[in-house]
Amino acid sequence: MSPLFVDWDPSQDVQALIDSLKSGIASYKEAYKAYFERNKNAGDIIDETAPRVILIPGIGMVNTGKNVPNSRISGALFHRAIAVIRGATTLGEFVSLNENESFNVDYWPLEPYKLSLAPAEAEFSRKVAFITGGAGGIGSATARRLVADGAHVILADLNLEGAQKLADELNEKYGELRAIGVKMDVTNEEAVIAAFKESALAYGGVDIIVNNAGLATSSPFDETSLKEWNLNMNVLGTGYFLVAREAFKQMKQQTIGGSMVFVGSKNSIYAGKNASAYSSVKAMETHLARCIAAEGGEFGIRVNSVTEETIRRDLDKLEDEGKLLRSHGGAIRVKESQPETPFRERETMNAEQKRRIAEEAIRHIEPGDRIVLDASSTAWYMAQILPDIPLTVVTNSIKVALELSSKDKIQVISTGGLLTRGSLSYVGPLAERSLDFYHVEKAFISGKGLHLQKGVSESSESQALIKQKMITIADEVFLLADYSKFGQQSFALVSRWDQIHHLITDGRADAEAVNQLRERSVDVIQLND
Template identity: 40%
Template sequence: MSINTTQFKHVSYLWDEAKAAELAGDEVALLIYRSNLLGADLRLTNYGGGNTSCKVTSKDPLTGQNTEVMWVKGSGGDLGTLKKSGLAALYVDRLRSLKNIYRGVEHEDEMVELFNHCIFDLSSKAPSIDTPLHGFLPFAHIDHLHPDAAIAIAAAKDGKQITQDLFGGTIGWVEWKKPGFELGLQLKACLDANPGIRGIMLGSHGLFTWGDTAYESYINTLEVIEKCAEYLEQNYGKKGPVFGGQKIESLDETGRKAQAAKLAPILRGFTSSKTLMIGHFTDDTRVLEFINSNDLDRLAPLGTSCPDHFLRTKISPLVLDLAPNEDLSDVAAIKERLAPAFEAYRKMYTEYYETCKHPDSPAIRDTNPVIILYPGVGLFSFSKDKQTARVAAEFYTNAINVMKGAEAVSEYTSLPRQEAFNIEYWLLEEAKLQRMPKPKALSGRIALITGSAGGIGKAIAKKFVAEGAVVILNDMNAERLESAGEEFKTQFGKDSYATAVMDVTKEDQILAAMDTAALAFGGVDIIVNNAGLSISKTIADHTEKDWDLLYDVLVKGQFFVTQAAVAVMKKQAVGGDIINIVSKNALVSGPNNAGYGSAKAAQLHLSRLNAAELGADKIRVNVVNPDAVISDSNIWAGGWAEGRAKAYGITVAELPAYYAKRTLLNEIILPDDIANACFAFTGGLLGKSTGNVLNVDGGVAMGFVR
C-alpha cells in the first residue's frame, strides 16, 4: 500500500502501515484506529464531534447463522479517544427493517428508542441519534465528520452548486435536516439517485464519506477535505480582504494577556448569575483576525451553522464594546458599562426561546452568553467546567474558520433561528443532559492553595479536584511544581489544574498567580493559605533572620495572598472562601517556639479580623488548626524535627508515635485529614460559617478554642 502523502497540506496523514498491519483482520479494531486518527486532527472534527462505523459479518448468538453487524460510535464520546466500549453494535437487517414502521418525520424521535431492539452486543454503548445515517448506507466503512473546510462550503449560500462544480458530481448534496431517522433515509435516497458518488455533503452540517476498507475510507475522507480546503485557500482574497479587512489593531501578546486577566473575573461574575461558571481565554490568531475585522458586527450575530458548533457555543456570542486598551482599573465603572450588554443578551435569548418554543419544550436554560468576544484582545468562553469552556472556544474557532471560508467563496449562512432552537431544545438532547452525572460539591469552583506541590497543600488540591474544583498549583520550587503538575495531568487530566511559581513573600509572584487563575479559569473562589515553614529554637538562639522569615512567610504571606485574592473575588461578586492553615501552636504554649508560635497566633487573629471585614462580600474566612502532620511535609525540613525532638527529650524517629500518644484520640494526623477539613468548610454544608476554627490534631486539650 502506498500513498503520496505530500498531497495533504490541510489535513494530517497519520496512517501507520505497520500499526494497521497488526490489526489486520479485525475490522472493529481498524475502525477504532481510524477513528482515533481522524479525531486527532481538530481540522477534521472537534472534541466529541462526528461518528464513524464499520459493518462486519458475525455469528448470531441466537441462531448460529452469519449476520451483518454494524459497529458505530455510540452516544457521547470522542473520536480521538474512542475505545471499543464507546461503540454501539446493531443488527443491520433489524435496523433497516424499522423503515416498515416509520410513521414520518413528525414522529422520527420515537425511532431512537427502537434502536435498542436492534442491539447485537448487549454490553455495547447506547446507539446515538446518528445511527440510521450509517445504517441505511451500504458501505463497509463510513466517516461522518465536521471539517471546517467542508462546512464552509456546506454553509455557503450557493454551497450545493459549489459542491457540484468542485467535485464534478462525485459528492452528493442533502439539504439541511437535523440528525435522525429522516436524514438517514435522505442519505440513502441521495446515493440511489447518484450511484457511484464518493461522499455526501450535508447542508450547513458536515460531510459523509466511505470506503470498502478502513484505509480506503480514511484516504477518501482526507482527499475530499483536502480538496475543499485547497479550494478555499485559492479563493481567499479574491472577493476582497478576509472578513472585510482589519478594523482595529490587537494589543501585543503581553498586553492582551494583561487586559484579559483584569477583565476575566468581571465577565465571570456576570456569566455566573445563575450557576457558577469556569472560564477559558484564547487569543488565537484566527480569533483575532475575526474579532478585529470590519465584518465582525455583521457575522457574529448570525451564530453558527453546524449543530455540533451551535450546541456548545449558543445562539450567538456577546461582543464587548470596549477599546482594546480600555482602562479597567475602575471596576465599578466597567461593571456599569457592561451590565446593559449582558441584560440585552439575556433579553435576546429569552425572546428567542419564547418565540421558538414548542408546547413540550424543556424549560429555558441559562440565558447568559457562552462566548464573549473582546476586539483587540481575544475570546472568553464560560461553561460548567474547564473542559466544556475550552471545547466551546475551540468550536467557535471552528465556526470562525467556516465563516471565513464561506465568505471567501460565496456568502455565509447560519441555521435559521427555529432550526437552531429545535436542536438546542430537542427533547432527545434534553434527555441526554438529564442523564449526565450531577455536579459535584465543588463543581464550578476555582481554588488556589499556596504551597500545593507537596504535603498538605497537594493533598488539599487533590481533594478539591476530586470534588469537582479546578486548582492553581503553586510552589516556590519550580522543579517540585512541574512534578506535581505532571502528577495531576496523569491523575485528573489537563483541564483540572494550572501552575504558577509563587513565593508568598513576593508580591509580583502573588499577582502573577492571580493572573494565571484569571486566564486559565476566569478568577478564583477558594484560597487556602497553606505555605509555611517552621523554626524551633530557644529564645537565646533565635536570630532576627529567623524571626523575619517566619513572619514574612506565615503572616505577611497570608495577608498579601488574601489581599490579592479578595480583589479578584470582589470583581466576581459571587462570594468566596479563604481557609488559613494555622496550627495548634497558635493556642498552645511550648518551649523553643517563640517565633513560630507567635506567628501562628498572628495568623489566627488575622483570620478573625479578615472574617469580620469580608462578611459583607459573602467571603468566608475560616481556620484549620493541624498538629504534627509529618507525612511529605516541608515543615519538618530545616531542623524542625530535630528541634522538637530535642524539646521533648526523644529521638526524631519517635516523634510520630509521641505526637499520636499525646492526643485524646491517639491518632497520627495525615495530609488527607487536613484536606477533608478544608473540604468541610467549602463543600456547601458550612456556607453560613465564617470566623471559625476547626482543630484537626487528634484532640489536644490545650488547643481547644473554648
C-alpha cells in the same frame, strides 16, 4: 443565540470595558430568556443563559464554560462556524437558519436526554482553588481532594518543579488543565500579585484559597535570633497577609463571594516552650483570619483557620452528639431517615460508572441462573443490557421488570407489595414475605453507604429490610457501588461485610478501603478508569 459583542472602543479605559462587559452580559441573559420564551416547546427546560462566546474589540475572543474543555469547545465551534460561513460565501451566499430552526437544533429532545446521562456535577465543580505550598504534603493532599471533587487548582510553590509534576499527575488523571503549577515566593509582593494574575488568565478568577505555605523553627527564647524571628514573621505572617489580600481583591471584584482557609496550629492557642517565634506568628495569623472575616462578610467571603487539634476536638463533639461516626482517616455524617432519591435523579448520578459496573456484573451471570435484582439504578442498567438468555429474575423494581418484559427467554417474577413512588419499587411485609418462597444463586444489590466498620446501609428502613431478605435467599451476593458510596453511612443497616461475597466498583474507589475489604475476604472487582 449569537455571541456577545462587547460595545467598547480600545481607546477607552479598563473601567469602561468592565462596565460594558457587565451591562452586555446582563442584557444577553435577558435576551436569551426572551428567545427561549418565544420558541419553547412543551417540556423544554431553559439552559444556562450566560454567553459562551464573548467578542471584545482589540482584545479578541473570550470563552466560558463549566470547565476548561467546555470553554474551549465553545471557541472551537465558533471558529468552525466562521469557517463554514467563509466557505459558503466563496461558493455563493450563506443563508442561516431562522431563529426557530436554530432553537429546535439547540433543544433537540435527544440533546437534553444525552446531557442528563452525564455524571452529576461534583461538590467543587466550577470552583477555582489557589493553594500555597501546593507541592508539599498538606498542599498536595488538599489539591488531590479538591480536584477529585471537581475543582480546578493553582499549585503555588517555591518548588516549581514539584508543583508542575503534581499538576501533570492531576491533569493526566482528571483531565486537561484541571491544575497548573506557578512559582511563587509568598514573601515577595510582586510574585504574589503575578501569581494571581496568572490564575485569572488561566481560569478567570479564584473562589477558594488555602493559605498553607509555611515552616517551623524551634529555639529557646533567649537563643532566638532576629533572623529566625523575621523568617517566621515573613513566611507565616506577611506571606499569609499578601496571599489573602490579593485573593480578597479578586473575590470582592467578582461579587460572588469566596472562601479562605488558613492552615493553623495548636501553637496559635497554646503557648509552648522553644517556639516563641513560630507560636507568636501563628497566633497573629489566626487573628488576621478573624479580621478578614469581619470585613469580608458583607461580600460573602468566608475565612476559617483550621488545625489538626481543633478538627479532632470538633469531631469528638459531633460524635458525642450522634451527628457523625469517626472512621480511620476521617468521619462519616450520620444521615437521618429521609425520603428516597427519585429514580430519575438516581439514574443520572455517576451514570457512566454505574453502566460500567452493570456491564461487569452481567459477566457473572450464566444461562439458567436464578437471580434477584434490587431497585437500584445500577440494577436497571443491568436489565437494559442483559442478553435474552434463559434466566429467572426476581425483582422488587417496576423499572427492572418492565425493561426485562420484552426479553422472551427471561422469566420475570415481581415481588408485589407496597409501592414507593420515588424509587418505583415494592417494599414492606408483603414484598419481604414473597421472597421467602424463592432460592436464587446470585443476588445483585446496591446501597447508599459503604462503611468499613458499619457495613452497607440504606436511606430507608423499608429498602434495607427487603435487601436483607434478598441476601438471605442467595448463594452469592454481589454488591454494586460506585466510588461515591465509600466512607458513607446512611440510616438503616443492610448487611455486615461477612455477608458480601463480591464487590464491583470503579477505579475511583478509595484504595485503602478496597485493600481492607480484600483482607476481610471480600472479592473486590475494581474497574479501570
